[in-house]
Amino acid sequence: MDSGLLDQTRDKILNAAYGEIHRSGFQAASIANILADTKLTKGALYHYFPAKRVLGLAVIDEVIQAGFEEMVFRPLREAEHPVEELLDILQRKSEYLNETTVKLGCPLNNLMQEMSPLDEEFKERLTRILKTWQTTVQNALVQGQRQRQISADVDCEAAALFIVAAWEGCWGVAKNMQSIKTFRLCMAQLRVYVSGLKTTRKAK
Amino acid sequence: MDSGLLDQTRDKILNAAYGEIHRSGFQAASIANILADTKLTKGALYHYFPAKRVLGLAVIDEVIQAGFEEMVFRPLREAEHPVEELLDILQRKSEYLNETTVKLGCPLNNLMQEMSPLDEEFKERLTRILKTWQTTVQNALVQGQRQRQISADVDCEAAALFIVAAWEGCWGVAKNMQSIKTFRLCMAQLRVYVSGLKTTRKAK
């Protein structure tokens, strides 16, 4: 058979699994629900994925990581003025966002919080995405320093880490308050922080 | 019987439940494990708590909220110089912290991420803690403005929200990377942000 580019069934399972995991977390994600969504049966699922765990790992690699790559990492890497692009992305992310998105939260963050202490392989793959994220932001800041957009005395590694952390933090509080307004207010402050890196300043 | 101040059995269940929930989350928290920890049986547990859900809510109110009250809210409210106290707390929190603490993450954040979309009552109680947190920080900043420690053009509500969000964000990344060093680096940047509120600055 094909098994090559278009593997509709596998993709359907993958997407349904992503949805279920996003809604309920990995552990509480019910295989029965995934199958109900896809109108498939266990035979199909266990044909493509030998276990629920493997399905979860595939969702991380092929859906979540791919999504970040397209929506955040690539734009940031390819931008000519990465600092502006970073502020742009923060802006865009806080605009395009609906009720359910804010209610369910960031899929990466959700999975990290749930699975990192429980499963080493989950942790590794999720942390890899997080570190790529940090590194990408860090490179943007460094390039910003070269372009005289970011103050020279900024510790880009620490700042990038903090930006990622705060970013996820904004997702978190907005998710709990279930309020888009909260998310926007919070992200606006993050942009204030990033903008603050432009002006020269002293540590304490 | 007593049922008053010292109810050892109930406390034992509550603490064991807190531990289990902290380790595995609420849904995955196994009543069997809690009972194994306490060396009690179901009769005891269901004598004090009519359902697992109620036990979870009790853990939120009587363990988690109480902890925040003692460790964060009260010191912040009672401080004469709340901005210094806030920076102090951020400092203390990043120092006193061991391997397992960073591995398991912030109990409040964990529960919020997991339960807010799933259970309205969980959400309400957790959000209440979060809002108390925000308000407490906000009051500290406002008082700081009165004491001429915080720049007058700071939006204290937004800043407080962001501080809480970033705070939880620091917990989050540190938990996933399972690195105390990461936590400290991240919290240090948060202190930089807070310190930055002292100097006068313009929004964008």
Place this chain on the structure above:
DNA sequence: TCTATTACCTACCAACTGGTATGGATGTGT
């Protein structure tokens, strides 16, 4: 056309889940 493999379905299972019913032991009020 015969064979082998892929793709998927149906029926089933052991393990575990939260929860309940019952009963015994220990006080407590009268």
Place this chain on the structure above:
DNA sequence: ACACATCCATACCAGTTGGTAGGTAATAGA
């Protein structure tokens, strides 16, 4: 001393979980 509530243990249950065994239909290769 009797009735009664509190505290907790034991045994049990229905429902759900991820996972498996075995079969069928379709397709591919020769």
